Amino acid sequence: METLKGQKKVTDDLVSVDFSWKVENFSKLNNFKHYSDIFSVGDYKWQILLYPRGNNVDFLSVYLVVAESSKLPPGWSRYAAFSLTLVNQLHPSNSKTLDTEHLFNKRVSDWGFPSLIPLNDFCNPSKGYLVDDMCIIRAKVAVHKAEIKILERQASSSAPIKPSDKKRKELESVQAILTIPDLTHVPPGPPIVKEPEDLSSPPLGKLEDFRGLGKIEKAFVPLLDEVCSWHPSLIECQRKRSRMFTEWAFTALGRLLHFMKTKKVEDMTDEACEELKLLWEELEAFKFDLAWLEPSVQRALSMKKIVESSGKLKRLRKDVDALQTQTKRLRAELAVAEVNLEAAVRDLNKTQEGLDEIDINGELGYGRG
Numbered sequence: 001m002e003t004l005k006g007q008k009k010v011t012d013d014l015v016s017v018d019f020s021w022k023v024e025n026f027s028k029l030n031n032f033k034h035y036s037d038i039f040s041v042g043d044y045k046w047q048i049l050l051y052p053r054g055n056n057v058d059f060l061s062v063y064l065v066v067a068e069s070s071k072l073p074p075g076w077s078r079y080a081a082f083s084l085t086l087v088n089q090l091h092p093s094n095s096k097t098l099d100t101e102h103l104f105n106k107r108v109s110d111w112g113f114p115s116l117i118p119l120n121d122f123c124n125p126s127k128g129y130l131v132d133d134m135c136i137i138r139a140k141v142a143v144h145k146a147e148i149k150i151l152e153r154q155a156s157s158s159a160p161i162k163p164s165d166k167k168r169k170e171l172e173s174v175q176a177i178l179t180i181p182d183l184t185h186v187p188p189g190p191p192i193v194k195e196p197e198d199l200s201s202p203p204l205g206k207l208e209d210f211r212g213l214g215k216i217e218k219a220f221v222p223l224l225d226e227v228c229s230w231h232p233s234l235i236e237c238q239r240k241r242s243r244m245f246t247e248w249a250f251t252a253l254g255r256l257l258h259f260m261k262t263k264k265v266e267d268m269t270d271e272a273c274e275e276l277k278l279l280w281e282e283l284e285a286f287k288f289d290l291a292w293l294e295p296s297v298q299r300a301l302s303m304k305k306i307v308e309s310s311g312k313l314k315r316l317r318k319d320v321d322a323l324q325t326q327t328k329r330l331r332a333e334l335a336v337a338e339v340n341l342e343a344a345v346r347d348l349n350k351t352q353e354g355l356d357e358i359d360i361n362g363e364l365g366y367g368r369g
Helices: 117-124 145-156 218-230 243-262 270-284 294-353
Strands: 002-010 014-023 038-039 044-051 061-065 077-086 096-105 110-118 135-144 207-209 215-217
Touching: 014 038, 038 061, 038 135, 044 077, 044 110, 044 135, 061 077, 061 117, 077 110, 096 110, 096 243, 096 270, 110 117, 117 270, 207 218, 215 218, 215 243, 218 243, 243 270, 243 294, 270 294
Parallel strands: none
Antiparallel strands: 002 014, 014 135, 038 044, 044 061, 061 110, 077 096, 077 135, 207 215
């Protein structure tokens, strides 16, 4: 049996929830994964995912998961700051709390900590984490109200949408509401399920500092330098935000720029268009002023029709070439047939000569002597 409870907090800019999950009869959990019930933060639904025996490691693994992600509209994304706490029931000050920020989307719909605590320590009752075969996991999740508006826009349209001109609040203030004491930093783990890499994204390689704002994929840096020289507001709107948020923001921008730089018109298939839409909608979550970029994205999406027309043109040309070849062959066969016909007529006329005066049906007769 599991006991769950949640407490919602609302401020002018933020919506957050403190959610407690009491997992009882822990030793009887036979499944590889164990999910909490769904809880909501604003219009967003979440779950805690627990690996009772560890996610391929000898540690207790805990993640925050976007619930029912398969039902979300194409191109969805949500940015959240969250912490996950394994409560020490004997000595609360020894509770294990880890925090992070993450942009959740179709590619990465889960994020968390594969190595929260060694299983040996966790399973030792004297340590206080598993008592009477029961443990308690708490999640504190905060999202910005502006993110909820993005979800509403995505539900109504899958095409690129011009960002609002309303005052943009700082998403990094999400972290402040968590009020997490004395954290021991442990980097978050990779997504649990990895989807195929984007066709447009370069292989993961060396990271490079980008103007002191964070470490960005090296292949993206020249592209970012170029557009930020043209549009300084791209830098200014991110300066007061957290380093992790800024890295995510410029990585998202770099990925879209890399797509636009490396793709050709002929590459804009249905799959490529869907990928571009997703990259665009992810980028919108970071509140850049994208008015300068949107026309290029719209034009790239319209290339699908040109690609389709180009494909049709190639097929028609191929058909015409085949018909022309067939016509030439038939004409050659016709010429041969005409020659054969003339020869047959000559043979017919020659054979018929001298036979016209003979009655084919007449008696042969015999002489009378």
